[in-house]
Amino acid sequence: MSNENEEIKILLMGPSGSGKTWYLNSFARAIECCDEQDEDFEYQLREFSGDAQSQPLFISKPSEKYNSVDGPNDYYWEFERKPKNNISRAKINCSRYLLYFFDYTGNSAMQLSEEISAIVQAAHLVLFFIDPTSLVNNQTKNEEKNQDEWDFDFSDSIDEKWKSHKPCDSKKQGPLTPKEYTVAIKKLFEFISRRNLENLHIAFIVSKADQWLQNYDKKIADVLLHFLGEDFQALLIAYQKNLKIKIFPNSSVGFTDDGTANFNSESNALLDPNIWNPVHSEDPIFWALEDIERNVLARKNSISGWLFADQLLRDYIPYHRLD
Numbered sequence: 001m002s003n004e005n006e007e008i009k010i011l012l013m014g015p016s017g018s019g020k021t022w023y024l025n026s027f028a029r030a031i032e033c034c035d036e037q038d039e040d041f042e043y044q045l046r047e048f049s050g051d052a053q054s055q056p057l058f059i060s061k062p063s064e065k066y067n068s069v070d071g072p073n074d075y076y077w078e079f080e081r082k083p084k085n086n087i088s089r090a091k092i093n094c095s096r097y098l099l100y101f102f103d104y105t106g107n108s109a110m111q112l113s114e115e116i117s118a119i120v121q122a123a124h125l126v127l128f129f130i131d132p133t134s135l136v137n138n139q140t141k142n143e144e145k146n147q148d149e150w151d152f153d154f155s156d157s158i159d160e161k162w163k164s165h166k167p168c169d170s171k172k173q174g175p176l177t178p179k180e181y182t183v184a185i186k187k188l189f190e191f192i193s194r195r196n197l198e199n200l201h202i203a204f205i206v207s208k209a210d211q212w213l214q215n216y217d218k219k220i221a222d223v224l225l226h227f228l229g230e231d232f233q234a235l236l237i238a239y240q241k242n243l244k245i246k247i248f249p250n251s252s253v254g255f256t257d258d259g260t261a262n263f264n265s266e267s268n269a270l271l272d273p274n275i276w277n278p279v280h281s282e283d284p285i286f287w288a289l290e291d292i293e294r295n296v297l298a299r300k301n302s303i304s305g306w307l308f309a310d311q312l313l314r315d316y317i318p319y320h321r322l323d
Helices: 020-037 114-122 158-164 178-194 220-228 230-239 283-304 311-315
Strands: 006-013 041-047 073-083 095-103 125-130 201-206 244-249
Touching: 006 020, 006 114, 006 283, 020 041, 020 073, 020 095, 020 125, 095 283, 114 178, 125 178, 125 220, 125 283, 178 220, 178 230, 201 220, 201 283, 220 230, 220 244, 244 283, 283 311
Parallel strands: 006 095, 006 125, 125 201, 201 244
Antiparallel strands: 041 073, 073 095
């Protein structure tokens, strides 16, 4: 596929401590794992330096050092997928992108400032992080919510809540309430709809799945409904027909061989540094890239008018997903 060094802009949104920076490290690790597992394709991620000799990307294991960022951080990585062998249909399945990540400190990205709004308009993908482990009760705003206590009150009308409830404070650090999440998401959806950003992909990443996934055996959309409530469900239904939205569970640390969370709460790092298998860290970005590439092939088919124009789409091979 002729997308030589096409730039893909990715904005990370979410409150402080929701796992944005850890996710970036786990995505880099997931690319390593894809390269190891996929028999047909090679996957590479490099630090882009602007010259012909891009540097190998140093991948940091999750640790206390990466709890939060001190300010806006941009990451410019070169991603490439290419055949390991001379397989048929290789040309349309070769990809090379410059992945440009925008990672903002704390809750600042939750506010659609002029700077953030400009990034959203230029972005191909928004990664919106929702951390179920740090939700606080709508009624007891300043108290951390017990992980098993999810009986939030959503009795007020949705419209009245949106009118009366203020968005989250961009200077505030730490957990949000379900209402604050919903207000921020609604604001994002409205902005995208007004600007007709129909090609923008929005991935909701339900983070820290190692701490809740095993105890909640339902589809991920139902999990998010359970955490954020009916207001969020109504919002999602209202916008998902016209926007490209998908929900992904994610664990940046993954699990150990015996199925326990590979996370040491005391050191805030990997429990077993020798076992690092992130869960679904590749999925959101691969989902967006696949959709972008299929649309490119569909346009080529439309323009070419070939008798066998659909052959390009039939020959397309999706990206590898980790076991």
